[in-house]
Each structure stands twice: as C-alpha cells, then as structure tokens.
Amino acid sequence: MEHMKQFRDDEKLFRAARPSKFFISKNGQRLSSVAFKNRPKEEYVSVTRQSDRTVEECVSCIRNIPLEGAIVSVTYLQCQEIQVEVIPYPSEKNPYHCGLINGEENAESSLLTDIQCQDLADAAVIEFKDF
Numbered sequence: 001m002e003h004m005k006q007f008r009d010d011e012k013l014f015r016a017a018r019p020s021k022f023f024i025s026k027n028g029q030r031l032s033s034v035a036f037k038n039r040p041k042e043e044y045v046s047v048t049r050q051s052d053r054t055v056e057e058c059v060s061c062i063r064n065i066p067l068e069g070a071i072v073s074v075t076y077l078q079c080q081e082i083q084v085e086v087i088p089y090p091s092e093k094n095p096y097h098c099g100l101i102n103g104e105e106n107a108e109s110s111l112l113t114d115i116q117c118q119d120l121a122d123a124a125v126i127e128f129k130d131f
Contacts, residue, residue, distance in 0.1 A: 005051070007086060009077035013047040013098065014058050014127065018069025031072055031124045033117040036100070043110050044087065044099025051096055059128045061094075072124040082119045084112060 017035040036045055050058055055073075062071050079086055085103035090096070100120075101110040112120075 007049070007076040009075065009080075011076045012050040012055065012058070012073040013076060013079065013086060013100070014050070014062060014071055014073050015045070015047045015124075016062050016065070016069060017072050031070075031121045031126065033114065033121040035072065035124070036112060036117040036120040038111050044089070044101045045112060046089075047086070047098050047100055048094060048096045049086070049088070049098050053096075055127060058096075061096075063128070063130075068130055070126050070130070071128040073127050074120055074123050074125075078120070078123045082116050084116055084120065 015035065017031060038045055048058060048062060050073075059071050076086060079100065083103045083105075085101050087099045087101060088097075089099050100112060102112050102116065104113070
C-alpha cells in the first residue's frame with residue numbers, strides 16, 4: 001500500500017477542528033490546544049496523513065464531512081520534536097487515517113499531555129476555514 005509508506009519529516013498531518021467556537025480564537029488566527037485533546041474513550045488523536053497527496057486533495061477529502069470549523073496541519077517532524085508518536089490506523093473509509101499518541105519514555109498513558117497539545121496548537125497551520 002503506497003499510502004502506508006514511511007513518514008517524511010515534512011509530511012503534513014491534517015485534523016479537523018470543529019466546531020470553530022471551541023477550537024479557534026475569535027479573530028480566526030489562533031488554535032486552541034483543545035483541538036488536539038483526545039475525545040472521551042479514544043486512546044489517540046485522529047489525523048489524516050498527507051502521504052503522496054497535495055494539500056488541496058487532503059483538505060478536499062476532509063471537507064466531504066460537514067465542517068463549520070477549520071482544517072489544520074502539523075508536520076511529522078514537529079510531532080517527533082515534542083515526543084508525539086504517529087501511528088497508522090488505516091480503515092476502509094480512510095486509508096490515510098493515523099493516530100497521535102504520547103511517545104514520551106515512561107509515559108503512564110497514550111493520551112497527549114497538556115503541554116504536547118499546546119505545542120501542537122502553536123505549531124499548527126490553518127489550511128482551511130469554514131466559519
């Protein structure tokens with residue numbers, strides 16, 4: 001499977017941040033760390049990897065789901081720098097699906113820490129806004 005090849009350092013990982021009132025500042029320029037928090041009962045934060053696709057193709061796939069928010073991205077290298085592991089979880093619906101987990105040595109849980117969530121939010125690029 002071509003889309004499951006090894007990650008490139010500059011490869012983007014996309015996440016939908018919706019609804020915008022919880023994840024994006026009022027001026028639309030700053031992302032809240034909440035955008036990278038695990039949902040209840042989830043052991044990872046869902047993202048979609050870029051792989052061999054363009055940014056436009058990735059955004060288009062995510063936009064197939066009603067959005068009313070934003071699509072943001074971070075790079076694989078940015079995740080590695082803050083000890084966030086990227087694990088492929090492909091599915092029939094999304095062969096590019098991955099999960100972000102806490103990769104810190106001796107971490108008590110796979111949940112991202114508050115600091116990791118803030119670092120990801122600070123590094124994130126808003127690729128598309130729908131609000």
